[in-house]
Amino acid sequence: MIFYAVIDTNVILSALLSKKSDTATVKVIKAVMDGKIIPLLRDDILIEYEDVLYRDKFHLNPATIQVVLQAFKIYGMKVTPKKSDENFSDPDDLIFYEVALAKRDNDAYLVTGNQRHYPVRDFIVTPAQMISILESKN
Numbered sequence: 001m002i003f004y005a006v007i008d009t010n011v012i013l014s015a016l017l018s019k020k021s022d023t024a025t026v027k028v029i030k031a032v033m034d035g036k037i038i039p040l041l042r043d044d045i046l047i048e049y050e051d052v053l054y055r056d057k058f059h060l061n062p063a064t065i066q067v068v069l070q071a072f073k074i075y076g077m078k079v080t081p082k083k084s085d086e087n088f089s090d091p092d093d094l095i096f097y098e099v100a101l102a103k104r105d106n107d108a109y110l111v112t113g114n115q116r117h118y119p120v121r122d123f124i125v126t127p128a129q130m131i132s133i134l135e136s137k138n
Helices: 009-017 024-033 043-053 062-075 091-102 127-137
Strands: 003-007 037-041 109-111
Touching: 003 009, 003 024, 003 091, 003 127, 009 024, 009 043, 009 062, 024 037, 024 062, 024 127, 037 043, 037 062, 037 091, 043 062, 043 091, 091 109, 109 127
Parallel strands: 003 037, 003 109
Antiparallel strands: none
């Protein structure tokens, strides 16, 4: 089974910073690369990914960043967001939410390590919850 999901930047960052290969964030990125999760995208989401991942303070390998970003571009689906009247403390989070809303007819998820940044909704899940969903449906 294939799932649609907006992957919050913090999930990708956490996966790339992880020293372990069995963390939930790493498993989410692996699921994208294995075609089990189709990442939902917009250009501004891709721009945020690049902006955050290339920050010097994280000391990430540029080649590794490129592999991940390329996988998202290849396997991802660009989506026109569905307008929302929700208020966010960080306006940059709104686009992730609106992109997930646009594909809710396809049971899309928003995977984030910062659930408190979003309204409480059943489709907003942690990386561990996303992996549980993947494992229970396959």
